[in-house]
Amino acid sequence: MLPHPIPPLLQHLTPKQLETYYWQARNHDGCFGTVALLQHFLDLFPMSIRLRVRVVEKNKPHEYQILALQRKIIEFHLMDQKSLTLAAVLPDNKTYVSGSDSPIIHAVIGFPASNGGSMAVLDLASLQFGDVGRGFKGRGIFVLETVEDYLSRLNQYATSNTFERAKWSDRMTDAPESDWLREVARRVKGRWDKRETVHWCGHCGAPPPHDRGLMMCKTCKRAYYCDAAHQLAAWPFHKHFCDAGTTSSESTAT
Ligand SMILES: [Zn+2]
Ligand SMILES: [Zn+2]
Known part of the structure; x- marks a missing residue:
């Protein structure tokens, strides 16, 4: 997690800024990794496992259960992102830039509600977009919210998007760094x-x-x-x- 104690060079940052910068760099191009990680994690449970999904909808709590295998991977494009992330990684002396390409592909997980309610969207790499990617009320470090709220959020990530024409799938097969992510999933389990x-x-x-x-x-x-x-x-x-x-x-x- 965040370095402790905070190095002197970073002590002028607020805890929230530190948190945003920490996750902004680590979420860089990380959406498929997070989608794969959740898949590996849920694969460690029986097929019949159910998920309890909690979102806040119009300022009211909304909770429902679905089979884990009913979740969907939703892939879409973001055009003309509104922020650019530059991460300089020491001691590798490597610089990573995200946000300069347009379009970029983004992936999130959808949890369709069986009762006809709003689908919940989980974006575990949302902080790659900086503060606008912070979760509920600008506080959280990932996003879990209704699809309606997520669609209005996307307007802050990028000028336009293809969410309405997104590719929906049940599983991903060519996850990056699968062996490492499987190990992470086992530790989470x-x-x-x-x-x-x-x-x-x-x-x-x-x-x-x-x-x-x-x-x-x-x-x-x-x-x-x-x-x-x-x-x-x-x-x-x-x-x-x-x-x-x-x-x-x-x-x-x-
Ligand atoms: Zn904590
Ligand atoms: Zn409590």
Whole structure:
């Protein structure tokens, strides 16, 4: 995660700026990698596994379940991106630029709602677009929102897009760096299997620091955070689901 302690050269940046720059560089051209990672992760579960999807729709919580295999990979083009990312990577002395090509291809994951509701879109590489790619209310480090909200977001990424004519598919076969991503997926599954005893931050995903535990949300006692800043960052989304731990659907969800 973010370097700790923060190197002196970077100490003039706010924590939010640091977070954006950290993920902006790492999400560079990363959309297919994130789509593949989720695929490898879900492949570690039985075919019948169900996903519980939570989004905030028109300022109200919306929750539904679908079979994991009903998810869709959605590929489309972005034309004339509104920002350009330049990442200088030391000590390799390599410079990466994204955003200078037009069009670029982008990939996200869609979770169609079985009840006729709005589809949820998950863009795990959204921070490659800088601050406009931040999640709910400009706080999160990835995007999970309704397709309507995502379409209006795309206007901030780029001047135009082909989302309405996107290619939809069930699986991807030629994922980049598959062996490495499979290993990452196995490690994520290891954390998932221990989720009742070893928690992770509901904002950034970090595990507990070595010297202390994470902060628990005092209301629902089901969400954990690195610190008060990360709890605050997650709150605009979490507040809609904060008491959900007491409902019966929680215990049956996977
Ligand atoms: Zn955190
Ligand atoms: Zn809570």
